[in-house]
Amino acid sequence: MSEEKHHISSYKSHLLVLLALLILTAASVAVTSVEMGAYNTLVAMLLAGAKATLVLLWFMHLRFDNKIYAIFTAFVIVLFLLVLFVTFFDYSYR
Amino acid sequence: MEKNAEHTSHVHRDDEADKLGMWLFIFTELLLFGMLFLMYAVYRYRNPVAFQLGGEEIDVVIGVINTVILLISSATVAMSITAIQRGKKTQALLFLGTTLIIAVVFLVNKYFEWGTKIEYGFYPGGEALLELGHGTVLFFGLYYIMSGIHALHIIIGIGLFIYVFQQIRAEKIHKTDYVWLENTGLYWHLVDLIWIFLFPLFYLIH
Amino acid sequence: MSESTTSSKHVSFLEYKGKYKGLLGWIFSTDHKRVGLLYLYTMLVFFSIAATLGLLMKLQMLAPGHTLMGPQTYNAMFTVHGIIMIFVIVVPGLPAVFGNFFLPLMIGAKDVAFPRLNLASWWIYVIGILVVLSSQFIGGWPDTGWTFYAPYSFQTPVNIVPALVGATIMGFSSILTGINFIVTIHRMRAPGMTWFKMPLFPWTLYATAWIQVLATPVIGITLLLTLMERLLGVGIFDPRLGGDPILYQHLFWIYSHPAVYIMILPGMGVISEIIPVFSRKSIYGYKAIVLSSLAIAFVGYFVWGHHMFTSGMSGRALYAFSFLTFLVAIPSAIKVFNWVSTMHKGSLLLQTPFYWAVSFIFVFMIGGLTGLVLGSLATNVHVHDTYFVVAHFHFIVFGGTGYSFMAAIHYWFPKMFGRMYDRSWANIGWVTFFAGFLSLYTPMFVLGLQGMPRRYYDYLPEFHAWHIFSTLGSILMIAGAAIVIINLVRSSRHGQKTSEKNPWGGKTLEWQADTPPTLENWEEVPTVTQKPYEYK
């Protein structure tokens, strides 16, 4: 509702999130040179996932907004992952 | 779920509706890029070595720079929303302006990045590329398509920023009516989200 | 937000005069009812074109050999027939026409959430159609089949660029409609209308809208990639460059299977409205129907592979997809049982809408049950890409979506136009149509089982007899359709006037509005206290 009270995030919180994002970026560049075989990709994806979560929750306000947005977003992400999973039923066993 | 909508005649302003609409639009974008990521996953799974070699051709430094500035720009739009909510027009304009400039810088970097590749014949249908074999063709095909569509979103974002910037200056967007800014911000974060995944997938594989 | 200047209370939306006059007053009107009718008229035009193509194909199939046209023409015909029927008629179909017109009325809103966007959707839609048809002038009609399978789609000598671009544009229109409906349903329900007091048609629109929002971008990007493949040679689907043509099929069907549920869900919603009203009885199992709609929408995402059983996919994927396909049939079964139970101990009002609804159930069952033959691995291998599939989808697309469209228009006609159609002609039309329909498509099942492949311009003499049967049926069917359509078109201008608010005794909100409704539907938005379909 437009009458609803809005949560106002402070500059400081935005800057903290930014800092975290930059640290994670640095980390993901750093781990690239560590040889972990297939796990390299996994780690890279986990780090990217962490960054994405930060952006979604804080920058995109999912933490403070109506819960419905968070639920929908989670649903969409799960849907996509399931589609990916089902597609690999084909490619993993060809 | 949410409270029942009370009287909401359609002349009435409903910011929440606009925001929901924006989120739904973001979902369509997520799936659109999702399918590109799906293709990437499939082809990388089938051509692991070629993708690794392809990844080494791509300049990590430009990638890192672009990642960092894009993250910063995401923070600055978020801050411009905070500024508007607090009624600080000049601050909002300042933050928004920063974002706008960063977006342009991002594109300039992209231009140089692509430029050098194209010079060497690394573009779809390019001689140098075709010699390198199937996996590499796919890798660069995806690279151009995915970062190209991403860049297209940046360009649209720039358009939106210019519009919103004008609106704030003209006081059309202000403390109590700022959905446009908010939605533009959401859109920009989406662009950032996509990049967060593009970056490791193309620049960091080795 | 709209052209309203509230002086127009009690003037029906048909007569209302805004800024523009005449035709302009329609194509620039953001009123949801006018937008709905714009879609209706547009569809009528293109349906006639595509149906004529269908008829011409049937005439060509009357005898083996080159009878009426050459192979290139035939191939172009089923392609354009398929593209128009799918992307222009049945995918937007019920949501764009009846959703636009009745969604706000049924949930007690004054319009949809974004009226201007709504009008824009129609414009985008028309532009999309025109782009597809422009291929006539730039390189000829596409000849790839509506599925645009790689690699043929970028090797054909014909210019298929307009078809790809046009279909993508229409996809945008579909997405915008979906967004609009979801927001409308979330934000604009009348006071007191909780989620489980919402009528079933809006519920199915809601489920459909989610599919529109979450599946349509997939076809958008797929067609765009095909375009880039064709124009730039990026190698994504091209086997000569290492691409995988089967991946194209995955992407295509990740959209196009959910799309078949975009087509059928609103149809099921319409039937769920009509059956209780004409039985004078509450719907049986309201919650089961709601949940089954959501289940269809969700599970429908994971069965796309059943179109690809013989494509060269891995065996494991095959049985996973077959299994899921069988599961998705269950919610449809539940709905059928609920509809039939609703009639039990009712007081059935035998009128045209009811006839269409009942015949819907019948042809839908045939279409759905033959879907099970297709979903089973062993039998699919035999009948895939034969006329059996053609029969299945005409039964379920035309039988399902088409019949529910007919049911809907006969049901809501008086509300929409403030006039009544000729009831006896309507019934005669229905009988002829139904008989023609069965004789047109039933022989195709037999042909398919005998092994007649689809998309064949010419065939072996052994298939001749059933083809004759089918072609004769098509002529009967055209006669039926002509009666129905002419009756409706004529009555919308000259039919008997009526301002009765509730001719069928319905309980949902749209029957409380004026006939025809006024510009903003209500002077005062009604408050909902009851469940829908409360018959005592």
Next chain:
Amino acid sequence: MILGASTFVEGVDNAFMLILGISFFFLIGITLTIILFIYRYNEKRNPKATPVKDSVTLEVTWTVIPIILVLGMFYYGYVGWIPMKRPPSEGVMVTANARMWSFNFRYENGRVSDKLYVPKDTAVIVNLNALDVLHSFYIPAFRIKEDMVPGLANNRSWFEATKVGSYTIFCAEYCGLQHSYMLSEVVVMEQEDFWNWYNDPDAMVEEIPEDANLALLGRQLVQAKGCVACHSLDGSNLVGPSFAGRFGETITVITGGQEREIEYNEEYITRSIYEPDADISVGFRPGQMLSYEGEITEQEIELIVEFMKSLSEE
């Protein structure tokens, strides 16, 4: 269904019959119920409706029963299909090549044929290979179908025929203009006959008898190789230029983007067959015709040339 002639028929037809049975049961049952309701509860006979309460038991029953039935159908479908995916290791190996718009079959001993000859009661393993776009290898009498995908390795189909006779092979995946003429035949022979055919020494030698009518042999060849799908013999242009009336003429072709005049002679024909994209006749598209290098010998080209000469002489 229709006549069946392979070991898969039983599994497929059983699954079909099961599904058909259940379907008819529901279709007829529900239809009769509806008709009964219309008769019993129509407005005249039953002016007042009686409210009925939802029954959870009923709802659950009619959810669970279809689930069970559906699992049964899935199972039968699975059982009927699984043998198709499990080719035996021993058997006659054939490579089926599909191109627009013809099939040819190459046996292990090098024998090539445009019809598929197979022995009865022996496993035949068919390697599916497409040269240009998607095609599909469909033999209704055997209940098998599998797409032929360009670039897809290890794509195979197999069958064991049980009845002597010949059955149609259809291309079931849309592949362009002449899709509906992309037919062939599978000829099932007694084992002995098959092996005789297979090892037939006459078929292996390329020698042509002195007195043979070369033009006629050429005609048979272009028909067998599927050239006539694109090249008419009557002067009309299909996908490619007609063979009629062109030999000896001077024609315009595009070579590397440049137009030039060229004489339609033996040399040009050979180049057109081995490197079709080298010279493109004006008005036609490159990339349609694939090279026949390795499939048509120079000797065979001579026959084709003779045939084309004969077409121009008339």
